[in-house]
Amino acid sequence: MGKDDKEDSGFGFKDKAKAEETLRLLEEHPLNYRRLTVRGLLGRAKRVLSMTKAEDKIKNIKEAMQVFENWLEELDKNKEQKTDKKPEKKEVPKKKEKEDKNGDDQDSSSDSDVEMEEKAKKPELPPDTVPGLGFKDKETADGTLKELEGRDPDYQKLAVKGLIGRAKRVLTCTRDETKLSNIKEAISIFEKFLDDFDSMHLSKQNNPYLSLGIVKTAAKLTENVTEQQQSFIAAYSSVNGEYKRLRTVTAANGEKTWDIVRNAALKELKEKHAEAKLFNDKDEPTTEHLEMMLWAYSPEAAKVKKYVPETKEDKKEDTENKIEDRKRRSSARNDDDSASKKKKE
Template sequence: MGKDEKEDSGFGFKDKAKAEETLKLLEQHDPNYRRLTVRGLLGRAKRVLSMTKAEEKIKNIKEAMEVFENWLAELDAGKEKKPEKKKEQKKEKKEDKDSSSDVEMEDKDEKKLPADKVQGLGFKDKEAAEGTIKALEGRDPDYQQLAVKGLLGSAKRVLTCTRDETKLANIKEAMAILEKFLDDFDTNHLSKQNNAYLSLGIVKTAQKSAGDAVTEKQRAFIAAYSSVNGEYKRLRTVEEKEGGKTWDIVRNAALKELKEKHADAKLFNDKDEPTPEHLELLLWAYSPEAAKVKKLVPETKEDRKRKSSGGDDTPSKKKKE
């Protein structure tokens, strides 16, 4: 049962990329859940290693384990370094400022970035649950599923320490709505409709290739993607200037139309370059053949102090990944 739940949630350890994706998916959960999940995945990875003979698979799993182990080490280090007195905090800040101005700039830029979680989600009663479903409408299916699962987990914990009968009844009513959402989600195989994001660097390259064919809407999306340093989760709270919808919703709507329009289109020409139809999708940070795109399409690096996967054409932003 546990294994299926992890796989359904998108968590895994098959390679480094999957491990990094898992950590991103876990960011919306509470710290204790994240820690326990990562440790559980490490345990499963070790068991798989003991039964695996394929060298490539062993290499990939070990790289994934290294990602998880480094994450846990940083987590523990953060606890140990937490200062007890305000004077020590001030001293640390001064030393950091003197010894690593780049890191300080990164912290400031991080604070300026918009939130990566949708506000207004809840489970206190029927209205809150219905409002949650409404707020998640049109967003990335994987995020919808994770958000609802997270709320259900929180609701179950609240139930165990609540004695008020009215509150219990309201929460249970909300849970029924959220559970029905997950049932419908699985029945309709909505996870298959998730449009995984390509890096900002690839999108920038596609923009150069498309030239004058780039629409104003696509330019606005790329500008928004750049403004959050290529951190796609933050598009959940960045609204387009016209319409008031956030860019994750706008992107999914645009891709739904384009995927139907180019369902039978050829994606690469004889030179292994993206076709015009394919470029339309790439400009929205998506491709049906993402793995091939990553191999064939170079990333545009506009800031040598940043990796192109989180690049930004604003030189003052220096955030490392």
């Protein structure tokens, strides 16, 4: 990836702040892409250091490199931990293996059926990127900005920067004058959007998501849960707490997606509870605070994570249900066999 592509995407290593912004922008991309990009930026940073004499620039670039190196180190550490936790494969006794092959072990057969059914039932998660975005011409650019309206500000900026980068790459391999003119008009519209975005400090309006587990805990701490909030929590659960996928999950009204509905609701609540106390003397969320937490948001997310436990999925109950289901299958199979024998007799 060339220099222009990196700058178009907003990635860089000018200083510590730029490096942190780069990592935040990269969160929208697959892990392998993020790793390769960070390593590439480190390589470029080292080359720039070898040609730079200004002390302040050297200091800033070194701080940016440290941010990237820490990120890579943390990534490798997490990878090692996952590898260490990988369970060892137990050797199946020959007798048991023979029984499985002969089909005499009905429980094992039943397990296989359940697993196959579970896989068949497992729904595919919706995509996490908004469809219909483009840079073909002025109309397409206007439609793109309309499609991004009301969504998370950070996502809007990232999407537009990505489109500008792609548009500029297309320009280098296009000769048709009409197409060139149309794409340049689209780029101009996007660049104006970014200028307005920065001048109005719209990033401050971003509403970072609390985890699904904390949202479920908040729902248990209050009786004042509206139908709309219940529907939002259900939608958040349906995507397994992967908030980016809410961009393509339509809300109950069938018109807007949940990310847009959430931001609109939070805008009202943030104005309404601007002066409200968020925690009581026992470090418990107040009623006003819980009202925002039900939308997976808190002005003091770090403190919420510290004092509010996450509600975990009840895996024990799920396992018991599967065991009971297997027992019923096995019992039904035995009953059928008995009935068949009696009929023959």
